[in-house]
Amino acid sequence: xxxxxxxxxxxxxxxxxxxxxxxxxxxxxxxxxxxxxxxxxxxxxxxxxxxxxxxxxxxxxxxxxxxxxxxxxxxxxxxxxxxxxxxxxxxxxxxxxxxxxxxxxxxxxxxxxxxxxxxxxxxxxxxxxxxxxxxxxxxxxxxxxxxxxxxxxxxxxxxxxxxxxxxxxxxxxxxxxxxxxxxxxxxxxxxxxxxxxxxxxxxxxxxxxxxxxxxxxxxxxxxxxxxxxxxxxxxxxxxxxxxxxxxxxxxxxxxxxxxxxxxxxxxxxxxxxxxxxxxxxxxxxxxxxxxxxxxxxxxxxxxxxxxxxxxxxxxxxxxxxxxxxxxxxxxxxxxxxxxxxxxxxxxxxxxxxxxxxxxxxxxxxxxxxxxxxxxxxxxxxxxxxxxxxxxxxxxxxxxxxxxxxxxxxxxxxxxxxxxxxxxxxxxxxxxxxxxxxxxxxxxxxxxxxxxxxxxxxxxxxxxxxxxxxxxxxxxxxxxxxxxxxxxxxxxxxxxxxxxxxxxxxxxxxxxxxxxxxxxxxxxxxxxxxxxxxxxxxxxxxxxxxxxxxxxxxxxxxxxxxxxxxxxxxxxxxxxxxxxxxxxxxxxxxxxxxxxxxxxxxxxxxxxxxxxxxxxxxxxxxxxxxxxxxxxxxxxxxxxxxxxxxxxxxxxxxxxxxxxxxxxxxxxxxxxxxxxxxxxxxxxxxxxxxxxxxxxxxxxxxxxxxxxxxxxxxxxxxxxxxxxxxxxxxxxxxxxxxxxxxxxxxxxxxxxxxxxxxxxxxxxxxxxxxxxxxxxxxxxxxxxxxxxxxxxxxxxxxxxxxxxxxxxxxxxxxxxxxxx
Numbered sequence: 001x002x003x004x005x006x007x008x009x010x011x012x013x014x015x016x017x018x019x020x021x022x023x024x025x026x027x028x029x030x031x032x033x034x035x036x037x038x039x040x041x042x043x044x045x046x047x048x049x050x051x052x053x054x055x056x057x058x059x060x061x062x063x064x065x066x067x068x069x070x071x072x073x074x075x076x077x078x079x080x081x082x083x084x085x086x087x088x089x090x091x092x093x094x095x096x097x098x099x100x101x102x103x104x105x106x107x108x109x110x111x112x113x114x115x116x117x118x119x120x121x122x123x124x125x126x127x128x129x130x131x132x133x134x135x136x137x138x139x140x141x142x143x144x145x146x147x148x149x150x151x152x153x154x155x156x157x158x159x160x161x162x163x164x165x166x167x168x169x170x171x172x173x174x175x176x177x178x179x180x181x182x183x184x185x186x187x188x189x190x191x192x193x194x195x196x197x198x199x200x201x202x203x204x205x206x207x208x209x210x211x212x213x214x215x216x217x218x219x220x221x222x223x224x225x226x227x228x229x230x231x232x233x234x235x236x237x238x239x240x241x242x243x244x245x246x247x248x249x250x251x252x253x254x255x256x257x258x259x260x261x262x263x264x265x266x267x268x269x270x271x272x273x274x275x276x277x278x279x280x281x282x283x284x285x286x287x288x289x290x291x292x293x294x295x296x297x298x299x300x301x302x303x304x305x306x307x308x309x310x311x312x313x314x315x316x317x318x319x320x321x322x323x324x325x326x327x328x329x330x331x332x333x334x335x336x337x338x339x340x341x342x343x344x345x346x347x348x349x350x351x352x353x354x355x356x357x358x359x360x361x362x363x364x365x366x367x368x369x370x371x372x373x374x375x376x377x378x379x380x381x382x383x384x385x386x387x388x389x390x391x392x393x394x395x396x397x398x399x400x401x402x403x404x405x406x407x408x409x410x411x412x413x414x415x416x417x418x419x420x421x422x423x424x425x426x427x428x429x430x431x432x433x434x435x436x437x438x439x440x441x442x443x444x445x446x447x448x449x450x451x452x453x454x455x456x457x458x459x460x461x462x463x464x465x466x467x468x469x470x471x472x473x474x475x476x477x478x479x480x481x482x483x484x485x486x487x488x489x490x491x492x493x494x495x496x497x498x499x500x501x502x503x504x505x506x507x508x509x510x511x512x513x514x515x516x517x518x519x520x521x522x523x524x525x526x527x528x529x530x531x532x533x534x535x536x537x538x539x540x541x542x543x544x545x546x547x548x549x550x551x552x553x554x555x556x557x558x559x560x561x562x563x564x565x566x567x568x569x570x571x572x573x574x575x576x577x578x579x580x581x582x583x584x585x586x587x588x589x590x591x592x593x594x595x596x597x598x599x600x601x602x603x604x605x606x607x608x609x610x611x612x613x614x615x616x617x618x619x620x621x622x623x624x625x626x627x628x629x630x631x632x633x634x635x636x637x638x639x640x641x642x643x644x645x646x647x648x649x650x651x652x653x654x655x656x657x658x659x660x661x662x663x664x665x666x667x668x669x670x671x672x673x674x675x676x677x678x679x680x681x682x683x684x685x686x687x688x689x690x691x692x693x694x695x696x697x698x699x700x701x702x703x704x705x706x707x708x709x710x711x712x713x714x715x716x717x718x719x720x721x722x723x724x725x726x727x728x729x730x731x732x733x734x735x736x737x738x739x740x741x742x743x744x745x746x747x748x749x750x751x752x753x754x755x756x757x758x759x760x761x762x763x764x765x766x767x768x769x770x771x772x773x774x775x776x777x778x779x780x781x782x783x784x785x786x787x788x789x790x791x792x793x794x795x796x797x798x799x800x801x802x803x804x805x806x807x808x809x810x811x812x813x814x815x816x817x818x819x
Contacts (some may be wrong), residue, residue, distance in 0.1 A: 151336025456543025
């Protein structure tokens, strides 16, 4: 506000009259009170100041620190006018940036006010700056016609008044035209007269009778002088011709005509028709109409018919440029006599201007976690029309989470109004619609695009929560296993997914490509050691902080036929083969012994088949293809050798089968009893031709295997619950644990061996029944006694006693029990 006083005193130094100083002082006090009451800073400055002149210090007057102006991007913006001033953020001074011509800005308005806004950001503040441009005496009075022609009849009566054209001075107040002076002469004097609106104009008054014969022409000069300091003046010549008597002048029926016309009226629209009459006849009674003074702007807007006096629209009339036009009209008769009147045309405002939408400041990007109320854009909306046509309502798209907040007139802040989610909508095209209240209403539309920036608010998601992978055992290191995939709905670095294996006991089994999620083996697998394991894979995004999720991979090791069958009985030791004794009287189909073999593989790879590849006497013994039972093909004869040797080939069922051989030593003993339960009741030769019997046997076998499978599952469940099935036959021989090496274990529980430390295995001579029994650990002393009995070759037993053959005793070791 101190700058206002300073500039006012500076302006007053130009004005030396005390009355003017008092008037300016009263205006300043009113301006100060008006500015304070409405939160405005008002500066009074004279027009035509030099460029870069200081208007005032905005920072000091608003109580701001100068450093804030640059930091908060302070700037001065105009409302619908040119940018006449600028802000020096280094000093806080408001400077003149362009030439200020009050007459150009405000024409003849009594008060010339220019409105600006001082905007500061972070946080947003707006201050109203009002520039009151004071008039200085920079224009001289000008007569439109440099030479005024008057034709006066010599009979003109004394005291007759002849209105003259007023000098035009764009300045106001004391700087406008204040007086007129006429050059010295004998016949005419100059007097001032006033119109109804109070405007003064000069009139030439005849003081002395004219005599055409004495002086036919008179040349005078008129000076228009303004009230400036120093005063300025303009001069026009008056050429008076003395005519013969034409004692009547045209007379308008009104001294002031008023009319109205809507702005943008079409060309040719009749505004009004002037009417003047002259009582003379002939040439002296012919009247022509014309404008005494028409500005350059109005020259192309309004025209007059010189004969009829019709005033028409000839160009575009704009209310926003001028709401009222005052024109001087002249009616002149054929004798050169003229009269004048005033024509006042009021322009009626219509709604011809659309609202203006100006984006003063906008942020094209907004983080999706921005709080509600975050400012996105500062928008200036105004309408050049007046009244209801100038009132504007502003709306935005209904489906956008944004709203308008207005704290300063015509300025709107677009702020967020709700939660943003880039994954649902990454971009908003906000349609801003400004509509005035005119009839019909006009509107403007502007689209503002706002991009929602991503934050890391979504963890990666696997396409599956659990994966199953099958790996063939014995594959080389680096074998591809499978690929896991996780997706992240975020964007950019937040969506980049890296994979890693969770630390655990099995984390070293596989390796993973951190970029692609491809899993590879880190060492060969053995189905016999491990059939299944679980591993967890973590997918972590690239956000800060990163988010992660985990999936489980079930890895199954598939079996290969990589284990050779192992013969458990008879024991194949170097230099010693246990002998099996068969009675000499044994009939055809008699069970001599049984080859027991196991395969550490599982499934089809563990299915064993037996066949004889070598024998001392061919066609004496036959081996069961799947049971391994060696039976007699025929009854023994006297010439048969007492000791027989049979080599049995044991083959598994793998794609590339593996095999082992078992050497069986058989002694034909004389006098041994024939055990009925070792006799094969069915005659295979009789069955070979009976197809129906084969079908029945096959169906029975399948049913038996099915029941056996159910029984096995039941037994396994009991074993897992710590139940042990014990044989009730205490006299059955126990198969030594040394026949079952500890390395033959079946981890899959699907092969021929079961890894279970709770059980001991044993074999009885009643193995033709083909079932399995579980037994507890056998007493060591008993095993020793049975081993000694075997070494003495005392193998004969009665059928009821069911003697057992104990080959070797050893430390109990768990594996399958075959009966």
